[in-house]
Amino acid sequence: MNPDDPRAQRTRTRLRAAILHLAARRDPAALTMAAVARQAEVNRATVYQHYPDLDSLLTDAMEDAVTHLAHAAALCPLDAPRDHAPAPLLDLFGHVAANAALYQRMLGTQGSARFITRIRHGVTTALTDRFTQGHRPPCPPGVPVDVHAAYLAGALTGVIAHWLTERPADPPHDIALAFWRLFRPAGAPATNTPP
Missing domain, CATH: 1.10.357 (Tetracycline Repressor; domain 2)
Known part of the structure; x- marks a missing residue:
């Protein structure tokens, strides 16, 4: 996947917003990729295409x-x-x-x-x-x-x-x-x- 692709950038922006929204409401240890995917309105596989784990996503966000x-x-x-x-x-x-x-x-x-x-x-x-x-x-x-x-x-x-x-x-x-x-x-x- 090309990280410079506008679609990939939009998806990453949605994922970052989703995890920040969730992390402000519950402990990061309680978060799951499935919850982030639901919040971002993407499937879980899409989350893994961009981030290997929740910590990477949260740190990027x-x-x-x-x-x-x-x-x-x-x-x-x-x-x-x-x-x-x-x-x-x-x-x-x-x-x-x-x-x-x-x-x-x-x-x-x-x-x-x-x-x-x-x-x-x-x-x-x-x-x-x-x-x-x-x-x-x-x-x-x-x-x-x-x-x-x-x-x-x-x-x-x-x-x-x-x-x-x-x-x-x-x-x-x-x-x-x-x-x-x-x-x-x-x-x-x-x-x-x-x-």
């Missing part, structure tokens, strides 16, 4: 979300005041809040390990690129750029997951500010030289 998170994380200005979360971070947490049901399911205990890995990888890559260009927050000497980026990506993913599962009533602004304060501890200089 969430790719825009991963891109959004990675982009917002990489745009945070390092010189923003410690007591005011920067606009890209507020945007990131606002996006998650607007799609809370889906993120809760994807990042919760029954969520998709592949999706969690994809978020961490996407954010790590975006931060590594930014840090390599000289926009790196303070860290101890000798810490490789990619290790620093992976550390922060894991922290961000962990904070989002904890917020959605343990503190869902907290406003996104409050969680963004808490994360920013952890990211920029008191007394930390605003910039760091590249390694």
Whole structure:
């Protein structure tokens, strides 16, 4: 099958929409290819022609979300005041809040390990690129750029997951500010030289 064929692209779009619709309403572990096929109004064999398993389909469907998170994380200005979360971070947490049901399911205990890995990888890559260009927050000497980026990506993913599962009533602004304060501890200089 040619993935560039317009019919194939339309089918994949329907499949992605179907799984996002279902995943926002029930645990990803409870989803089946048959349910996705019914929601997308295609036969089950068609789903398998495009995706080998549900995790692949779900990860592909969430790719825009991963891109959004990675982009917002990489745009945070390092010189923003410690007591005011920067606009890209507020945007990131606002996006998650607007799609809370889906993120809760994807990042919760029954969520998709592949999706969690994809978020961490996407954010790590975006931060590594930014840090390599000289926009790196303070860290101890000798810490490789990619290790620093992976550390922060894991922290961000962990904070989002904890917020959605343990503190869902907290406003996104409050969680963004808490994360920013952890990211920029008191007394930390605003910039760091590249390694």
